[in-house]
Amino acid sequence: MRAGELARSRRRQEAIARAVAYVILVAGAAAIMVPFVWMVSTSLKDKDQLFTRELQWIPTLPVTVQVTDQEYNVYTSLSDGRYGLLLERLPAGKMRIAWLGKERPPETLARVPDDVETVLEEQVAQYRRPGARWSNYREALTPPNFRFLLYLRNTLIITIAALVGQVLSCSLVAFGFARLRFPARGPLFIMVLATMMLPAQVTMVPLFKLFVTVGWYDTFLPLTVPAFFATSGFFVFLLRQYFMGIPLEMDEAARIDGASSWQIYHRVVLPQARAAVATVAIFSFMAHWNDFLGPLIYLGSPELRTLSLALYAFQGEHSVDIQLLMAAATVVMLPLLVLFAVAQRYFIQGVVISGVKG
Amino acid sequence: MRRSSTLLRREALDGFLFISPWIIGFLLFTLGPMAYSLYASFCDWDMLHPPRWVGLTNYRQMFTDDFRFAKSLGVTLKYSAMALPLGVVTSLGIAILLNQKVKGLTFFRAIYYIPAILPGVAVAMLWKWIFNPESGVINLLLARLGINGPGWFTDPAWAVPALVIMSLWGAGAGMIIYLAGLQSVPTQLYEAAEIDGAGAWMKFRSVTLPMISPTIFFNVVMGIIGSFQVFTSAFVITGGAGSPAYSTLFYVLYLYQKAFNYFAMGYACALAWVLFLIILTLTLIVFWSGKHWVYYEAERKG
Numbered sequence: 137m138r139a140g141e142l143a144r145s146r147r148r149q150e151a152i153a154r155a156v157a158y159v160i161l162v163a164g165a166a167a168i169m170v171p172f173v174w175m176v177s178t179s180l181k182d183k184d185q186l187f188t189r190e191l192q193w194i195p196t197l198p199v200t201v202q203v204t205d206q207e208y209n210v211y212t213s214l215s216d217g218r219y220g221l222l223l224e225r226l227p228a229g230k231m232r233i234a235w236l237g238k239e240r241p242p243e244t245l246a247r248v249p250d251d252v253e254t255v256l257e258e259q260v261a262q263y264r265r266p267g268a269r270w271s272n273y274r275e276a277l278t279p280p281n282f283r284f285l286l287y288l289r290n291t292l293i294i295t296i297a298a299l300v301g302q303v304l305s306c307s308l309v310a311f312g313f314a315r316l317r318f319p320a321r322g323p324l325f326i327m328v329l330a331t332m333m334l335p336a337q338v339t340m341v342p343l344f345k346l347f348v349t350v351g352w353y354d355t356f357l358p359l360t361v362p363a364f365f366a367t368s369g370f371f372v373f374l375l376r377q378y379f380m381g382i383p384l385e386m387d388e389a390a391r392i393d394g395a396s397s398w399q400i401y402h403r404v405v406l407p408q409a410r411a412a413v414a415t416v417a418i419f420s421f422m423a424h425w426n427d428f429l430g431p432l433i434y435l436g437s438p439e440l441r442t443l444s445l446a447l448y449a450f451q452g453e454h455s456v457d458i459q460l461l462m463a464a465a466t467v468v469m470l471p472l473l474v475l476f477a478v479a480q481r482y483f484i485q486g487v488v489i490s491g492v493k494g
Numbered sequence: 495m496r497r498s499s500t501l502l503r504r505e506a507l508d509g510f511l512f513i514s515p516w517i518i519g520f521l522l523f524t525l526g527p528m529a530y531s532l533y534a535s536f537c538d539w540d541m542l543h544p545p546r547w548v549g550l551t552n553y554r555q556m557f558t559d560d561f562r563f564a565k566s567l568g569v570t571l572k573y574s575a576m577a578l579p580l581g582v583v584t585s586l587g588i589a590i591l592l593n594q595k596v597k598g599l600t601f602f603r604a605i606y607y608i609p610a611i612l613p614g615v616a617v618a619m620l621w622k623w624i625f626n627p628e629s630g631v632i633n634l635l636l637a638r639l640g641i642n643g644p645g646w647f648t649d650p651a652w653a654v655p656a657l658v659i660m661s662l663w664g665a666g667a668g669m670i671i672y673l674a675g676l677q678s679v680p681t682q683l684y685e686a687a688e689i690d691g692a693g694a695w696m697k698f699r700s701v702t703l704p705m706i707s708p709t710i711f712f713n714v715v716m717g718i719i720g721s722f723q724v725f726t727s728a729f730v731i732t733g734g735a736g737s738p739a740y741s742t743l744f745y746v747l748y749l750y751q752k753a754f755n756y757f758a759m760g761y762a763c764a765l766a767w768v769l770f771l772i773i774l775t776l777t778l779i780v781f782w783s784g785k786h787w788v789y790y791e792a793e794r795k796g
Contacts, residue, residue, distance in 0.1 A: 168609065191637075305515040308513075309515055318507075318509030339524060362523050366519055458623055462619075465616040472611050
């Protein structure tokens with residue numbers, strides 16, 4: 137009886153807690169989405185809709201009326217709601233309007249109406265209807281504004297070269313630390329972990345000097361070559377942890393069959409560690425795709441810019457064309473969103489491994 | 495006997511061969527530059543001429559005659575003091591909610607985590623627009639509530655809080671780590687606590703918190719290191735200036751300016767070493783304090 141009561145009250149408590157949790161989680165998720173929605177919404181607006189004082193989520197476009205071969209913007213009177221065509225803007229905030237009437241104007245007219253009046257800007261409002269300005273994307277992503285394909289190519293070259301380098305070198309090194317016995321293995325591995333604590337700024341200036349001296353400034357080499365030397369302590373650590381979980385007997389069995397360490401590495405251990413390798417590959421991709429400081433320091437020529445660096449430069453040149461900036465930002469974010477959608481498991485796994493170390 | 499020792503030698507040789515990329519990389523890209531950086535920190539060096547030894551001058555100037563050094567340290571500390579605790583509370587809070595066996599866990603986890611994976615430059619640009627004082631979505635939303643929003647990145651008092659809010663948006667990585675920690679707490683412990691008559695709060699205080707304290711500990715350490723490395727957001731939002739009135743002059747941003755705007759390479763190296771010492775000290779303090787609040791199961795058994 138007593139136990140039954142306890143269980144029932146516990147179930148009720150849990151149900152309430154779950155309902156409260158649900159409400160907060162949904163609210164939080166909505167809050168997380170606000171910046172994304174705002175970004176996409178902005179990227180589809182035209183310039184006139186950007187710097188308004190009222191909150192407008194839905195992009196609108198000005199309505200125009202075609203009269204013979206001329207297009208006119210439509211305005212509405214704030215006092216009586218009549219529609220009119222803007223004929224011309226005059227000095228001192230005055231406008232010449234040809235009034236139509238109170239019905240929504242048609243798309244084309246045979247001739248401009250005769251009821252022409254000069255009004256003040258404050259007396260009318262531009263007549264707009266919901267509609268997306270997709271051409272922002274074309275404008276934002278084509279030269280001379282933003283040489284998207286070139287920057288994409290640059291980013292891909294760096295990202296893929298570094299990814300191959302990291303996966304190759306870090307897995308080799310991790311294999312050495314996980315499966316082979318050699319003198320000073322422990323202390324050396326502690327050194328690997330210690331480098332994770334070292335802020336990159338300590339080596340930043342001498343590395344810059346080094347790469348300038350060997351003539352690698354303004355090339356992709358400073359951003360890719362170090363990746364081939366297991367410079368990420370985190371990846372070495374992550375792979376070593378995973379390799380250690382693979383039964384050592386498999387190595388021994390292979391050795392008895394005459395396999396070399398190299399064969400054990402790529403025939404026995406690597407095939408078993410696909411998940412860990414995928415995690416490292418994804419994190420390496422993300423780190424290099426998103427890197428800003430590296431390209432900022434080492435790439436001088438505009439033709440060598442990565443997407444992130446180009447986005448920064450674009451912001452400097454087009455600071456008022458927010459709709460173009462947001463369109464470009466959306467496109468630069470997109471590949472990571474796609475990658476996350478197809479490989480969520482490995483993202484989560486990598487984060488979890490990085491956190492359970494404590 | 496002989497055979498096994500040859501095998502061992504063979505294995506040791508292989509071992510060194512396998513880790514040789516790291517050894518080369520460590521010497522070439524870490525240890526060598528570290529040593530040079532330490533040397534350069536005692537030099538006047540513009541990278542065009544050879545470094546000239548000046549002893550402790552850089553360090554002395556930093557602590558006695560560099561307004562911007564003090565400012566950048568203050569900005570960074572202020573940011574850390576706000577972003578770290580808020581980050582822990584937010585991400586732990588979300589993780590606890592997600593751990594209530596809610597439906598759609600994968601969906602929520604994805605939504606909360608996505609901001610953490612996006613390119614820093616694009617994210618910074620987006621938030622600069624979100625925080626636009628006149629037409630940004632935050633102030634427009636505040637206006638609907640009848641609140642006159644601050645100038646955010648244009649106001650020295652509000653620039654850092656704005657960056658803190660931005661950092662909370664990306665707190666999803668911590669959330670995933672805490673969630674994994676929470677899921678590994680044995681359910682028997684909760685059941686035992688319930689039999690002892692513990693309510694929800696008591697269970698959280700006496701079971702959840704101690705069991706995940708090592709995870710919190712690790713995240714605090716990584717958070718300290720991370721918050722001292724803020725660069726991209728401040729750089730992109732202020733065009734590298736750290737404005738207004740140096741209110742976003744983060745430590746690493748200042749270091750970058752010294753190195754690549756002023757070509758004071760020796761001074762930049764000295765700044766980097768001070769940064770390293772600060773991070774090391776704070777980490778050691780957290781480690782030391784951890785003895786008092788971090789609970790390790792293995793210790794109790796031992």
